[in-house]
């Protein structure tokens with residue numbers, strides 16, 4: 333009897349052979365599920381509320397890695413530290429860079445691009461998924477890797493890809509409609525919206541300077557800049573302390589809005605962000 337059950341389990345597992353895919357951040361899970369559908373099992377490394385700049389995987393997650401078929405990397409800081417270790421943990425696991433083909437921009441500080449950092453690739457902005465344009469490229473990269481892993485379901489993935497690309501375009505259109513205001517500047521604690529700003533001709537002013545709190549002199553400059561530009565909101569995210577943002581907001585008498593660029597509902601989140609910049613209610 334035991335033998336029969338074991339055989340049955342084995343047959344079932346073959347018939348139900350899904351691709352075991354690992355991703356770093358939540359929006360990637362959304363993208364992979366949109367295109368992979370029920371043919372892919374997705375494992376998320378950086379759980380909600382944690383920062384992709386500093387996250388360390390748990391032992392149970394190293395076990396997940398040993399069972400994975402493919403790791404979809406996106407270029408967040410976490411991967412620079414851990415991807416090599418993951419490859420050593422599971423040498424059969426393919427690693428696919430889904431940021432391939434995306435032109436990375438420099439990190440901004442105080443709204444100014446540091447053009448003297450051209451040679452410094454470490455200083456490129458890793459938050460590529462805040463741009464619908466970039467997510468189009470990401471979606472196609474995911475599709476191309478899935479059909480390589482599982483050509484039998486090519487049509488299924490193609491249908492999903494087309495649907496998702498339409499969804500991206502619709503999101504982009506909605507955001508453009510929302511952002512028809514004059515004021516082009518917005519203030520954030522951690523500068524994770526650089527690609528969004530670039531897509532919609534906005535200027536991101538960051539409180540953080542190279543991952544650290546600003547010095548008193550820089551802080552004073554920020555307050556003056558925010559007043560001059562009539563910044564009407566400061567954005568913070570749950571992955572970072574908002575103490576300094578609250579202090580600044582208090583001084584400027586403007587609200588703080590907490591929004592994570594790592595939200596699972598990627599498109600809705602971008603629209604919410606756009607509405608907050610444009611000072612429009614839902």
Ligand code: ZN
Nearest residue numbers: 385459522524
């Ligand atoms: Zn970040």
